[in-house]
Amino acid sequence: MKSNITQTRLGILGGGQLGRMLIQESINLNLSVSILDPDKNAPCKNICDYFEVGELSDYETVYNFGKNVDLITIEIEKVNVEALEALEKEGVMVFPQSRIIRLIQDKGLQKQFFKENDIPTADFKLIANREELLKENFDFPFIQKLRKDGYDGKGVVKISQITDYDKAFDAPSIVEKNIDFEKEISVIVARNEKGQIKTFPLVEMDFNAEANLVEYLISPSTYSLEIQQRAEKIAIDIATSLNIVGLLAVEMFLTADGNILVNELAPRPHNSGHQTIEGNKTSQFMQHLRAILNLPLGSTEALGNAIMVNLLGEKGHEGPALYKGLKEVLKKEGVYVHLYGKKLTKPFRKMGHVTIVDNDREKAIEKAKFVKETLKVIA
Amino acid sequence: MKSNITQTRLGILGGGQLGRMLIQESINLNLSVSILDPDKNAPCKNICDYFEVGELSDYETVYNFGKNVDLITIEIEKVNVEALEALEKEGVMVFPQSRIIRLIQDKGLQKQFFKENDIPTADFKLIANREELLKENFDFPFIQKLRKDGYDGKGVVKISQITDYDKAFDAPSIVEKNIDFEKEISVIVARNEKGQIKTFPLVEMDFNAEANLVEYLISPSTYSLEIQQRAEKIAIDIATSLNIVGLLAVEMFLTADGNILVNELAPRPHNSGHQTIEGNKTSQFMQHLRAILNLPLGSTEALGNAIMVNLLGEKGHEGPALYKGLKEVLKKEGVYVHLYGKKLTKPFRKMGHVTIVDNDREKAIEKAKFVKETLKVIA
Secondary structure (H helix, E strand, O other): OOOOHHHOEEEEEOOOHHHHHHHHHHHHHOOEEEEEEOOOOOOOHHHOOEEEEOOOOOHHHHHHHHOOOOEEEEOOOOOOHHHHHHHHHOOOEEOOOHHHHHHHHOHHHHHHHHHHOOOOEOOEEEEOOHHHHHHHOOOOOEEEEEOOOOEOOEOEEEEOOHHHHHHOOOOOEEEEEOOOEEEEEEEEEEEOOOOOEEEOOOEEEEEEOOOOEEEEEEEOOOOOHHHHHHHHHHHHHHHHHHOOOEEEEEEEEEEOOOOEEEEEEEOOOOHHHOOHHHHEOOOHHHHHHHHHOOOOOOOOOEOOEEEEEEEEEOOOOOEEOEEEOHHHHHOOOOEEEEEOOOOEEOOOOEEEEEEEEEOOHHHHHHHHHHHHHHOEEEO | OOOOHHHOEEEEEOOOHHHHHHHHHHHHHOOEEEEEEOOOOOOOHHHOOEEEEOOOOOHHHHHHHHHOOOEEEEOOOOOOHHHHHHHHHOOOEEOOOHHHHHHHHOHHHHHHHHHHOOOOEOOEEEEOOHHHHHHHOOOOOEEEEEOOOOEOOEOEEEEOOHHHHHHOOOOOEEEEEOOOEEEEEEEEEEEOOOOOEEEOOOEEEEEEOOOOEEEEEEEOOOOOHHHHHHHHHHHHHHHHHHOOOEEEEEEEEEEOOOOEEEEEEEOOOOHHHOOHHHHEOOOHHHHHHHHHOOOOOOOOOEOOEEEEEEEEEOOOOOEEOEEEOHHHHHOOOOEEEEEOOOOEEOOOOEEEEEEEEEOOHHHHHHHHHHHHHHOEEEO
């Protein structure tokens, strides 16, 4: 049978770092890549076949963009779903499917999906606005999350006392008990159209409290096999219930008493999988391409201890980006720098990441600390 | 110290597969890449910041292209050296240096360089034309190589008997004794401006006799440590004598009696280093970038047994390329496909390569055979 996979015209909604790393892999398969992004200087701009500046939330823009490709995928959930539904009806492949993007855009629907499918998650209540929040009189502390448009730690607030109500959102939200978790963990699972499913090994994340962004990620986890298998099973259960085609990142809380609670989903490559580029036999980006092209999924085996450090814009620096300490970190063995091609830096902006691979876990941690102290994005 | 390496405007002469894989790595360092290539559909066309169609052998074209970049490198030796010399004088960085490109463009000068620097190589004689060849009356069999413009097995002829004289070239050539070698081997060495030098492990090559192109390559070699070290020392000696900045691929013959003779040099990423993308801690492409940017060189340690299979256009097929057997080969673990984005295939055209990585050498060989039998480029 002749294969024309390599003649696929792939459209990606969003042209940021995830799209950029997806393109780096798509080059290996000769895919023709088109990008739609509102920013005329998006990281993907100069490395794709066709780049269009346009709003991802605009029906006409997304629809017209999609009419010129065979297959659409996303690198961000906040896109016009109605346009994707129309495209699907007209025979354009949309992976992840529009109904999944619609579900995941709304954290309220996500939580209801978890409940209906017996996926463990923190208890929650949906509220319509600030007034309802005040009326409910929840026990402190609790977490309020916007149902829509939260991103990279935005749209989440912790309410610990009455005076915190000033910070509360006046919009449709989820209210959750504050989970006193021991660790945030993640499993990325891939599923292709044929139904083949593979999970990447469980990873552990450390957050920067100030930025509410992943600061360190370590793979594979050293938690017990039982915990790893339980987390992987949850990810597989969700992917199966959704019948998703593509990658699904499942972010979870591991509580002190050993419970695993699903926090939220991302139906695309994810920050918790960047270390797979050098740390696993198949990268999450190639796995996503394999899944959406209905190719056999690749092995997700870990090649060693991999630590991912997000490279965030330094506090107090805003303007054209400079990378201080690059030579110093490249002196160390097994240090892989990925810059995202963003011209301007600002505090906590994701400007790149560094993966450290070492057979010795302690050495990997030591190097990761060195990288964090040494490599700085300044203006 | 602030680093502005990431603001380097890199110009590459040639936009083929080597440029393409160099760009895949340069994305990680935010480099702005400009490409000059005579083919308007060159593999690099859509993945660089600036693409110019132009002759690499034309002084004005190369000079004007070079005036708009900070650093020039090459992915093919056949470029206008005079333009590079002028650019060097005007402060553009040219790595490898123009004098090295000039030397390597001429296989006669290369051989003289080997002789002058005590680099082991087959005995040779320089001749000016066919007439001189006939007069010399060399013992059969011998090899005649054009001094200039040979490429991918072109420009080399074996003369075994009088009737073969019809095939002889009428141009400045080298005549060499026919080396009855056991194996072609290669060491890729990198040197940065600071003088740091690193070699990739010795690799063994198997040639397709009909196409005179590398068919299989296996890394690391199983030859004795003594042979490996001798070959690496030769590569280091050459890089040091040349004071090259960048990568240097050193192709050698290993003879049945254990001699190593240098065949020829390529001052750039090379087909004998493609397996480093997945098979070594640092890829040859990133190593070349590190070298020409005067960054610390990366570890070249092998990560396992890696076999590289060139994906050549199938005999009897010419036209728009199709890839038969892609799904089948991607079912196997540790199989990495790299397609070169060439729209048209023809017999023996290099259309891509596949790297197989496996801890078990026999399994790697088995998979490589499966890939060779299964994955076909047809029209």
